[in-house]
Amino acid sequence: MLTLAKIISESALQAIQSLRANKLRSFLSLLGISIGIFCIIGVQAAVDSLEDNVRSSFDKLGSDVIYLSKFNWAEDPGKDFMKIMRRPNPGYDDYKVINKKVKTAQMVSLNVFLGMKTIEYKSSNVERVEMSAITYDFEKIYDLGFEKGRYFSQQEFFYGASKVVLGFNTASELFGNIEPVGRKVKMFGQKMEVIGVLEKSGDDLVGVMNFDDAALMSYETAKKVANLKSNSAFGNSSISIKAARNVSNEELKGDVTGVIRAHRKLKPREENNFAINEASVLGNFLDSFFGTLNFMGYIIGVFAILVGAFSVANIMFVSVKERTNIIGIKKALGAKRYIILLEFLIESVILCLIGGAIGLILVYFITLGISSVDTIAFDIYLSLSNTISGLIWAVGIGIVSGIIPAYIAARMNPVDAIRSK
Numbered sequence: 001m002l003t004l005a006k007i008i009s010e011s012a013l014q015a016i017q018s019l020r021a022n023k024l025r026s027f028l029s030l031l032g033i034s035i036g037i038f039c040i041i042g043v044q045a046a047v048d049s050l051e052d053n054v055r056s057s058f059d060k061l062g063s064d065v066i067y068l069s070k071f072n073w074a075e076d077p078g079k080d081f082m083k084i085m086r087r088p089n090p091g092y093d094d095y096k097v098i099n100k101k102v103k104t105a106q107m108v109s110l111n112v113f114l115g116m117k118t119i120e121y122k123s124s125n126v127e128r129v130e131m132s133a134i135t136y137d138f139e140k141i142y143d144l145g146f147e148k149g150r151y152f153s154q155q156e157f158f159y160g161a162s163k164v165v166l167g168f169n170t171a172s173e174l175f176g177n178i179e180p181v182g183r184k185v186k187m188f189g190q191k192m193e194v195i196g197v198l199e200k201s202g203d204d205l206v207g208v209m210n211f212d213d214a215a216l217m218s219y220e221t222a223k224k225v226a227n228l229k230s231n232s233a234f235g236n237s238s239i240s241i242k243a244a245r246n247v248s249n250e251e252l253k254g255d256v257t258g259v260i261r262a263h264r265k266l267k268p269r270e271e272n273n274f275a276i277n278e279a280s281v282l283g284n285f286l287d288s289f290f291g292t293l294n295f296m297g298y299i300i301g302v303f304a305i306l307v308g309a310f311s312v313a314n315i316m317f318v319s320v321k322e323r324t325n326i327i328g329i330k331k332a333l334g335a336k337r338y339i340i341l342l343e344f345l346i347e348s349v350i351l352c353l354i355g356g357a358i359g360l361i362l363v364y365f366i367t368l369g370i371s372s373v374d375t376i377a378f379d380i381y382l383s384l385s386n387t388i389s390g391l392i393w394a395v396g397i398g399i400v401s402g403i404i405p406a407y408i409a410a411r412m413n414p415v416d417a418i419r420s421k
Contacts, residue, residue, distance in 0.1 A: 026351075029308065029312050029314070030351065030354060030355035031355075032305070032308025032309070032310075032311045032312075032355075033305065033308035033311075033312065033351075033355030033356060033358075033359065033394065033397060034355045034356070034358040034362065035307075035308065036301050036302075036305030036306075036307070036308050036309075036359070036397075037301070037305070037355065037359030037360060037363075037393055037394060038304075038359040038360075038362050038363055039305075040297060040298060040300075040301030040302075040305070041359065041360060041363050041382070041386050041387075041389065041390040041393075042362075042367075043293075043294075043297025043298075043300060043301065044294060044297055044386050044389065045363060045367055045380060045386050046367075047293045047297060048383060048385075048386060049380040049381055050290075064242060064243045065141060065240055065241065065242045065243070065278070066240075066241050066249055066252055066253055066256065066276055066277065067238050067239070067240055067276070067278065068090045068094065068241065068274055068275075068276055069090060069237075069238040069274070069275055070087050070090070070275065071084065071275055072275035072277065073277045087273045087274060088264075090238055090239045090274065091228075092228070093263070094239060094260060094263065094264075095109075095110040095135060095239050097259060097260070098239060098241060098256060098259060098260070101259045102255045102256055102259050103244075103255070104251055104252045105241045105242065105243065105244060105256070106242045106244040106247075107137040107140055108135075108137060108239065108241050108242075109134060109135050109136070109137040109138040109141050109240045110133075110134070110135045110237065110238075110239050111132055111135075111237065111240065112132065112134075112219070112228055113130070113132055113236045114133055114222065114226050115131060115236075116128040116130060116131070117129055117131045117187060117188065118187075119166075119174060119185050119187045120185060121175065121183060121186070124174055124175070124176075125174070126170055126173045128213070129187075129215050130167075130213055130214040130215070131187070131214070131215050131217070131226075132214060132216050132217075133217055133222030133226070134216050134218065135218075135219050136152070136154060136157045136218075137242075138240070139151045140242075141240050142240075144198060144211070146197065146198060147168055147171075147197045147198060147199040147200070148179075148180065148181050149165070149194070149195050149197055150195060151165065151195075152218050156195075156218060157219075159220065160220030160221040161221065162191065162192045163192060163193045163194075163195045163217070163218075164187065164192045164193070164216065164217050164221075165195060165196040165197070165198065165216040165217075166180065166185075166194055166197050167197075167198050167201075167211045167212045167213050167215065168211075169200075169212040170212070171197040181194055181195065181196065181197065182194065187215065187225075188225035189225070190224075192217070192221075198214075198216075200212060249278055253276050253278075256276060257272065257276060260274055305393070305397060308355065308397065309397050309401045310401075312352055312355075312398070312402070313348075313401040313402070315351065316405035316406070317405045317408075319344070319347065320344065320405045320406075320408060320409045324412065324417050325418060327414075328414045328415070328416070328419075329414075329417075329418060331412065331414035331417065332414040332415075337411070340406070341409070341410040342406075343409075344402055344409050348399070348401050348402025348405070348406070349395055349398030349399060349402065352395065352398035352401065353391065353394045353395065355394065356390055356391055356393065356394025359390065360390045360391075363382050363390075367380045367381055
């Protein structure tokens with residue numbers, strides 16, 4: 001153990017001396033390694049940051065929630081387009097029968113999109129607000145948080161009270177610094193009381209469950225002011241079903257499929273005229289997509305690293321030649337082959353680690369600068385796993401670059417080495 005520690009310390013010292021003695025040559029060699037690590041880890045950091053943002057958006061869908069809708073998320077909508085367009089949208093009757101007959105469901109909620117509408121308050125108005133009619137369990141299934149106010153009470157749902165919950169951006173644009181809760185707004189030609197404001201969803205790139213620009217009203221209230229039976233060809237409704245405790249999504253999907261097929265009176269040989277989706281479908285797609293992006297990043301970086309690897313190998317060949325006499329003396333005094341091999345191999349690894357560290361520092365500061373720009377839709381950061389990955393790459397390059405020069409040094413005949421000039 002002491003011998004290994006001594007070899008490492010001596011090799012580190014020789015690597016630093018080599019850098020100092022040949023500044024230009026060392027700079028050019030380390031530049032190749034630094035650029036290679038920068039390319040690989042830079043792309044990896046950007047892809048990982050993008051993936052985290054997108055996956056966090058999809059995570060809001062819930063791993064134990066399935067969705068009854070018109071379209072299958074995993075299929076190409078262009079395939080059998082007309083047949084899919086003729087499917088009925090999930091409606092209130094579907095919601096009621098699932099709520100009543102599917103015992104493996106803990107909660108069920110219907111969401112009907114009412115289109116982009118305008119909300120008015122005195123002389124202010126907000127256009128293109130995403131209006132939705134929802135049933136009572138919507139809050140629990142989607143774990144809604146409130147910046148101000150509250151959710152609908154059961155009585156307000158049952159009697160269709162003229163009340164509305166606004167998204168964060170909608171309330172901010174409409175009221176500014178005025179307290180929104182308790183104010184009356186005009187929508188669908190009716191006056192409705194604001195009872196709550198949802199907390200800001202954040203800067204998710206995909207915005208799967210982003211309610212910032214939305215307005216929510218109870219289904220019973222929406223029945224009074226909008227046509228909820230409109231069967232939009234492109235789908236304007238979905239039913240969210242949360243699995244009961246210890247119930248798998250597959251079991252829940254089977255029960256929902258059976259109940260809806262019976263409710264819609266589909267014959268045994270008829271295809272389903274509905275789709276059941278879950279977040280894992282999107283997760284599988286993301287695995288493939290981001291795997292491809294990471295692979296492209298590796299391809300870009302490997303070409304830059306090859307240049308650096310050849311440069312480091314060149315330094316090591318020169319280092320072996322310059323120290324041939326010393327190698328001969330060490331071997332004559334009893335130094336084993338593996339000692340000489342390790343000495344040069346460790347020196348090569350240390351050179352690459354220095355180059356890799358420079359590359360990682362560049363990645364860190366560039367990602368820091370990019371994240372500080374407001375126009376960037378998501379934060380880019382250098383994670384600990386990417387840092388470790390960069391150092392592993394550097395070690396690997398050092399071993400590959402130094403193994404042949406180190407092997408040549410270890411195989412030298414001590415007499416010939418001492419006599420060489």
